[in-house]
Amino acid sequence: MTSRLEFWQGNIASAEGALAAGCRFFGGYPITPSTEIAEHMAAKLPKRGGVFIQMEDELASIASVIGASWTGARAMTATSGPGFSLMMENIGYAAMTETPCVIVNVQRGGPSTGQPTMAAQGDMMQCRFGSHGDYAIIALCPASVQEMYDLTAKAFNLADKYRVPVFLMTDEVIGHMRERIIVPDAVEHTGRPAFVPGTLPFKPGANLVPGFPEFGKGYGTHVTGLTHDERGYPCATNPGLHASLVKRLVDKIELATQDLADFDVVNPDAEQVFIAYGAPVRTVQQVIHDHPDRKIGFLRVRTVWPFPAHALALFKNARRFIVPELNLGQIAREIERHTKVPVTSVPKLGGELHTPGELYAAWEAGA
Missing domain, CATH: 3.40.50.970 (Thiamin diphosphate (ThDP)-binding fold, Pyr/PP domains)
Structure with a gap:
């Protein structure tokens, strides 16, 4: 290529x-x-x-x-x-x-x-x-x-x-x-799960995902936002069916969390670890570059949802996670759900990135 x-x-x-x-x-x-x-x-x-x-x-x-x-x-x-x-x-x-x-x-x-x-x-x-x-x-x-x-x-x-x-x-x-x-010149192209004619359009297949029957291909498919059975027909007053459908919609993603996870680990034996996604990643990278003599841990996350909670355990010596975000701490709260390690949120509003000095000061406060 x-x-x-x-x-x-x-x-x-x-x-x-x-x-x-x-x-x-x-x-x-x-x-x-x-x-x-x-x-x-x-x-x-x-x-x-x-x-x-x-x-x-x-x-x-x-x-x-x-x-x-x-x-x-x-x-x-x-x-x-x-x-x-x-x-x-x-x-x-x-x-x-x-x-x-x-x-x-x-x-x-x-x-x-x-x-x-x-x-x-x-x-x-x-x-x-x-x-x-x-x-x-x-x-x-x-x-x-x-x-x-x-x-x-x-x-x-x-x-x-x-x-x-x-x-x-x-x-x-x-x-x-x-x-x-x-x-x-080209990127990977993974198609939709194939629909097998004669099967039900919302019957789950591999990985809890149904085959996809395209409109215009001769398949009689009913598509509705109502609770529906595997035929696609509305069935909104059946408690068991609703519970089963919604559980599958959640499980097909949440059970695939490890397959979907996309993250980088820097200094996994560090005691203080930054966790960042999006633009703040760049500031954390600058902090690490500017202080090569300090063991600064970093979990850089690309797939935020579903959140890769298993990645937190890779930092076995962690005694503090530091989470810079351009909000008031949204993913920091998600991280707190998955760890007993103290989480320090470093929020920033106003439209500007954290400076390297601000993030280093947050790290040094716990050094």
Whole structure:
């Protein structure tokens, strides 16, 4: 396999990663700081035989993505916090109907309109729990322009394999920065689980995931957000059926946590360990670079949901986990659920990254 070198903005890299992965439908609505993704897809998709539609709002955007996915297309949208909030009802519908799709959220400061041009990580719990009911999803967090490309492409494979919405939870810093990137000639393409004619459309197969019957292929498939049986028929008053269905929607993701896990471990014998995802990863890396004489542990997480709790045990000497986030400590609270090691949250609001000095001071306070 050959490759080429490019100098791209993060949002452009995400769009190019989607195109390389075979995305052929984009339904979206412009919103800062994600608009460059839509603009790039509008220019490029028609040349690849795909379809770009600017919808009237974000709720319609995710609805169009769900419809396109059921025709067999790899489909995506991109947005930021306010648009993400509008999408939540249909994200729940996609989880219930097991619709594979990719949603890029270039996070900015909130609540409400907040800081349209500044970075944040305030939507991390919303992507996991934002829609009503119990379900599970997958969320990836890039920390470089290269990863904007690579993880967007990976998101489509995961969406197809598990028949689930997959989120690329990036932020304004990564979305708007420009870096060198190595672009491969091709990316891995994993298809959806095959539907076997004559079987029931929502009967789980391998890994608790049903085969996917595309619209237009002659299969009689009923798709509903109501509690449904394996035929897809509504059966909303059966307590046992509802419990079984929802448990499967959760288990097909949560039981695959170790397979989905994507993280790096630095200095596993360290006593003080940073845990970071997204843009703060870069500041932690700078701290480690600036202090080679100090044993600074680092768990760098790419797949945040489902959270790879088993990775915490790799730091056997840890006596403190330090979690810098561009929010008030959302994933820090998740980490606290899985460990007896004290967790120090290092929150930052306002749209700017932590400085290396701020993070080193947090580490040194426990040295």
